[in-house]
Amino acid sequence: MSLEQQQRDVLQVKRLQVQFKTRDGIVYAVQDLSFHVAPGEIVGLVGESGCGKSTAALALMRLVPKPGRIVGGSVLLNDRDILELSESEMRSLRGHEVAMVFQDALTALDPRMTVGRQIMEPLRIHLKLSPKAARERAADLLAQVGIPSPATRLNQYPHEFSGGMRQRVMIALALSCGPSLLIADEPTTALDVTTQNQILNLLVKLKDETGAAIVLITHDVGVVSKVCDRVVVMYAGREVEIGGTRDIFTAARHPYSRGLLESTLMLDGDRERPLEAIPGLPPELIDLPPGCVFYPRCKYRSDQCKTASPPLEPVANVHEAACWNWRSLNA
Amino acid sequence: MTTQPEVLSVHNLRTHFPGPALGLPWQGRTTVRAVDDVSFSISHGHTMGLVGESGCGKSTVARSILQLVRPTSGQVLFEGIDLCKLKPKALAPLRKQMQIIFQDPYASLDPRATIGFTIGEGLLIHKLVNERDLRQRVADLMLMVGLNPAFENRYPHEFSGGQRQRVGIARALATNPKFIIGDEPISALDVSIQAQIINLLRDLRARLNLTMLFISHDLRAVRYLSDEVAVMYLGKIVECAPTDLLFKQPAHPYTQALLNSVPKPRWVDGRQIAEIKGEVPSPLNPPSGCYFSTRCPHVMPRCKQEQPALVEVQAGHKAACFLLNDVSHPI
Amino acid sequence: MSAEIDNQPTDSAPLWRTSKPRTFWSDAAHSFSRNYTGMLGLLIFVLLLLAAIFANQIAPYDYLAQDWNNLLKPPNANHLMGTDELGRDVFSRVLMGARTAFLVALCISTISTTIGLFAGALSALLGGWVDRVVVWIMDALLSFPSIWLAAFVSVVTRPTIDSLTSGLYASTGWAMFQDRVIFSYLVVIFAIGFVAWPYMGRLVRSQVLSLREKEFIEAARALGAGTRWVTIRHLIPNVLGSVIVTFTLSFGNAMLYESSLSFLGIGIQPPGASWGRMIFEALGRLRAQPYLIIMPGLTLSLVVLSLQFVGDALNDALNPRSHSR
Numbered sequence: 001m002s003l004e005q006q007q008r009d010v011l012q013v014k015r016l017q018v019q020f021k022t023r024d025g026i027v028y029a030v031q032d033l034s035f036h037v038a039p040g041e042i043v044g045l046v047g048e049s050g051c052g053k054s055t056a057a058l059a060l061m062r063l064v065p066k067p068g069r070i071v072g073g074s075v076l077l078n079d080r081d082i083l084e085l086s087e088s089e090m091r092s093l094r095g096h097e098v099a100m101v102f103q104d105a106l107t108a109l110d111p112r113m114t115v116g117r118q119i120m121e122p123l124r125i126h127l128k129l130s131p132k133a134a135r136e137r138a139a140d141l142l143a144q145v146g147i148p149s150p151a152t153r154l155n156q157y158p159h160e161f162s163g164g165m166r167q168r169v170m171i172a173l174a175l176s177c178g179p180s181l182l183i184a185d186e187p188t189t190a191l192d193v194t195t196q197n198q199i200l201n202l203l204v205k206l207k208d209e210t211g212a213a214i215v216l217i218t219h220d221v222g223v224v225s226k227v228c229d230r231v232v233v234m235y236a237g238r239e240v241e242i243g244g245t246r247d248i249f250t251a252a253r254h255p256y257s258r259g260l261l262e263s264t265l266m267l268d269g270d271r272e273r274p275l276e277a278i279p280g281l282p283p284e285l286i287d288l289p290p291g292c293v294f295y296p297r298c299k300y301r302s303d304q305c306k307t308a309s310p311p312l313e314p315v316a317n318v319h320e321a322a323c324w325n326w327r328s329l330n331a
Numbered sequence: 332m333t334t335q336p337e338v339l340s341v342h343n344l345r346t347h348f349p350g351p352a353l354g355l356p357w358q359g360r361t362t363v364r365a366v367d368d369v370s371f372s373i374s375h376g377h378t379m380g381l382v383g384e385s386g387c388g389k390s391t392v393a394r395s396i397l398q399l400v401r402p403t404s405g406q407v408l409f410e411g412i413d414l415c416k417l418k419p420k421a422l423a424p425l426r427k428q429m430q431i432i433f434q435d436p437y438a439s440l441d442p443r444a445t446i447g448f449t450i451g452e453g454l455l456i457h458k459l460v461n462e463r464d465l466r467q468r469v470a471d472l473m474l475m476v477g478l479n480p481a482f483e484n485r486y487p488h489e490f491s492g493g494q495r496q497r498v499g500i501a502r503a504l505a506t507n508p509k510f511i512i513g514d515e516p517i518s519a520l521d522v523s524i525q526a527q528i529i530n531l532l533r534d535l536r537a538r539l540n541l542t543m544l545f546i547s548h549d550l551r552a553v554r555y556l557s558d559e560v561a562v563m564y565l566g567k568i569v570e571c572a573p574t575d576l577l578f579k580q581p582a583h584p585y586t587q588a589l590l591n592s593v594p595k596p597r598w599v600d601g602r603q604i605a606e607i608k609g610e611v612p613s614p615l616n617p618p619s620g621c622y623f624s625t626r627c628p629h630v631m632p633r634c635k636q637e638q639p640a641l642v643e644v645q646a647g648h649k650a651a652c653f654l655l656n657d658v659s660h661p662i
Numbered sequence: 663m664s665a666e667i668d669n670q671p672t673d674s675a676p677l678w679r680t681s682k683p684r685t686f687w688s689d690a691a692h693s694f695s696r697n698y699t700g701m702l703g704l705l706i707f708v709l710l711l712l713a714a715i716f717a718n719q720i721a722p723y724d725y726l727a728q729d730w731n732n733l734l735k736p737p738n739a740n741h742l743m744g745t746d747e748l749g750r751d752v753f754s755r756v757l758m759g760a761r762t763a764f765l766v767a768l769c770i771s772t773i774s775t776t777i778g779l780f781a782g783a784l785s786a787l788l789g790g791w792v793d794r795v796v797v798w799i800m801d802a803l804l805s806f807p808s809i810w811l812a813a814f815v816s817v818v819t820r821p822t823i824d825s826l827t828s829g830l831y832a833s834t835g836w837a838m839f840q841d842r843v844i845f846s847y848l849v850v851i852f853a854i855g856f857v858a859w860p861y862m863g864r865l866v867r868s869q870v871l872s873l874r875e876k877e878f879i880e881a882a883r884a885l886g887a888g889t890r891w892v893t894i895r896h897l898i899p900n901v902l903g904s905v906i907v908t909f910t911l912s913f914g915n916a917m918l919y920e921s922s923l924s925f926l927g928i929g930i931q932p933p934g935a936s937w938g939r940m941i942f943e944a945l946g947r948l949r950a951q952p953y954l955i956i957m958p959g960l961t962l963s964l965v966v967l968s969l970q971f972v973g974d975a976l977n978d979a980l981n982p983r984s985h986s987r
């Protein structure tokens with residue numbers, strides 16, 4: 001990657017490590033996560049529950065809950081390492097340069113405050129708008145995310161909105177100060193399929209209009225294939241594969257990514273044959289296997305995998321995988 | 332295929348709930364028509380898939396069949412016996428022949444009961460085994476669903492979601508039921524675990540010769556498990572067909588929209604996902620005429636006035652849409 | 663052919679045969695026995711309870727005996743907790759006071775817990791008008807200050823009690839009916855027990871209501887379980903934890919109650935021994951002889967604290983999620 005391109009990236013995450021102190025010992029929820037996001041790009045963080053993707057998302061906002069702690073690496077947001085910033089500098093960044101859309105809008109919004117006041121808050125804090133200007137801007141934002149009659153809707157409370165509409169409010173809130181990076185943590189998981197698609201289309205449309213970059217955290221492989229430019233696949237807190245979406249979907253070089261894709265339910269294909277399920281369960285983070293974390297469930301394992309953890313290595317152009325045997329996974 | 336006897340047949344099932352009160356006390360209450368005139372039947376060894384978005388009444392259908400909610404009117408014939416007419420006492424012995432697997436693997440297991448007790452509970456209630464045989468039977472069931480029998484004394488919180496769902500399946504199978512309802516049994520699970528559970532259900536169904544009603548919001552899951560599929564919208568069945576037929580030639584605009592809303596990779600058909608405009612109307616206040624008319628891309632004036640009936644599009648394939656009346660043959 | 667097994671045991675011998683069948687209750691007992699603060703609390707509580715029961719045997723002096731040569735002596739080798747202004751041994755009086763405290767607390771919390779449990783459970787299970795009536799009664803009772811009620815009952819019933827006991831004494835000749843104060847006090851205790859139940863009632867009602875909506879209850883019903891089965895196998899184990907914790911806390915509360923009552927002069931009358939009474943009588947000597955207040959006060963705090971330890975430990979023990987293994 002050229003120096004020029006590096007400088008243009010909105011976000012550069014390098015060897016990020018997040019640690020949790022538990023009763024039974026120290027656990028690495030995120031281990032050596034590295035990726036970058038260019039402006040206008042949508043990068044997917046994919047994995048199953050407990051793989052560390054949500055912790056990683058919170059780490060990008062420096063919001064990892066106690067007893068979690070970021071213990072290593074760097075997070076460069078527009079070339080500034082946010083891990084070096086003071087808490088007050090960080091506060092002025094959140095909701096301004098980087099904003100977040102959560103899975104459950106009903107708990108993420110304050111139930112006792114009108115939607116209008118919640119959207120106006122960051123406008124007044126970060127952009128120092130007057131109450132009147134903030135109100136106008138808030139109405140514009142609601143219109144922009146496709147909420148009909150925004151002026152009246154501003155005076156309503158979150159419970160008066162449907163699930164899909166609430167998620168739109170969350171997006172309006174996140175975009176209010178024109179962030180250069182939007183982190184969306186499972187933004188459509190709680191929604192019905194038909195509403196999910198409306199929200200995804202909205203996110204893509206808004207990204208095109210504002211040029212903001214998006215980090216999309218999801219477990220839904222179908223959603224990733226639809227909207228993401230690049231994908232980071234996570235397993236047990238590790239980054240196991242990173243690359244262009246199409247490369248990973250058509251030529252995954254890590255057995256876990258491949259297993260995840262194969263076990264995904266499809267609308268076509270032979271429905272009489274059993275699904276290619278990955279056997280077993282993800283390991284407990286407190287009790288990881290000594291070598292490759294995927295070793296116990298892997299079809300392609302060899303003796304080396306049992307003892308040594310494979311590093312991420314290039315397998316093709318801008319495509320890396322952490323597997324000793326990636327060559328035996330033919331494309 | 333048609334010679335198989337029907338295990339379950341549902342005729343004109345209606346389940347209505349009292350809704351919120353209308354303003355003043357004497358105005359009475361609104362009615363939520365959760366299930367409104369639903370009919371279908373499942374023959375021995377077959378699986379019927381029931382698909383729809385949240386709130387369409389599919390779970391209420393399940394609970395009405397099992398009389399966990401008493402239907403307002405209609406018939407639920409289980410091997411010829413109308414369950415709706417039975418008193419709780421008469422119903423109890425029949426319950427061992429029809430079981431349900433719940434969606435939420437957390438809420439559906441008693442946190443203060445060992446999983447051994449939970450699995451064997453049905454056997455204890457119906458006094459089907461003595462103390463010694465109980466442990467053997469529980470161990471057999473655990474092996475059957477892929478759980479280690481050594482875990483019989485553990486509590487639900489010690490298991491992952493997928494393992495808990497296996498417990499739920501073992502519980503449902505304990506009394507050797509003929510008929511099983513799966514109420515979104517895989518929705519709460521991770522992708523790779525979903526595939527495991529689908530394979531398990533398919534395997535068990537074949538081995539135990541089960542008749543199933545499989546409920547899901549995910550067309551893809553239904554496709555892997557069902558012989559026939561019924562699509563529900565706002566308490567009504569809008570289309571019903573053998574699985575392959577429904578996926579190849581969906582007749583109802585809602586089914587077509589649901590199928591299109593399953594995301595396909597970006598390199599196949601671009602970044603826009605087909606979306607159905609609008610949201611599911613409130614069941615408290617359904618639109619006049621066809622319930623789907625508010626969102627239908629093919630809506631005609633007639634759709635706003637009359638409700639279309641289910642008509643046979645071709646042998647075994649029914650749909651409720653006026654578009655079809657012109658081209659097809661009414662029953 | 664069986665499905666794939668998670669974490670299959672390495673040797674083929676079936677592990678489950680060797681493990682003993684465990685129940686919810688045996689697990690709870692095991693977990694409690696490993697909770698050190700809980701066991702410590704239980705130990706203190708049991709010791710104090712035994713001391714109260716065998717107060718007559720343990721007390722070094724007669725709790726009423728006055729010793730004019732030893733007035734207001736601070737704690738020493740002869741009088742572990744010193745003596746009061748009449749030269750009575752404070753240690754013996756604290757022991758006798760423990761009797762009163764435990765008896766009163768046991769009465770109040772047993773009455774209130776029993777009523778609360780049944781009323782709350784019935785209210786939640788039956789619903790409808792039963793529920794509405796029970797909730798209405800609970801709200802009404804909770805709006806009464808119970809001390810005020812106790813005082814009221816005590817005053818109102820005194821004449822009746824007086825005539826009743828004197829009548830009974832006249833007809834039976836039993837000495838116990840001579841002590842009118844005790845009977846009046848009993849009435850007060852029962853009255854408090856009857857007004858204190860809504861705390862338990864509300865707790866049980868809300869717990870049962872939320873449990874009833876749980877899917878695992880529906881699952882049991884789908885298996886064919888009747889109301890009795892669901893209540894015994896699912897509702898009780900799930901409600902019991904908080905009921906027992908509330909009971910232990912209410913026991914401590916009732917002890918504090920007894921002290922306040924005696925302090926206000928409603929309970930045990932002089933020269934009877936009660937912690938609240940002892941504190942009340944020593945108030946004027948707070949500076950000069952603080953031990954007169956500290957000794958009964960400390961004992962009271964010790965009981966209440968030990969009960970809190972026991973309550974916390976029970977709460978953990980009755981929740982499998984918190985078992986350490």
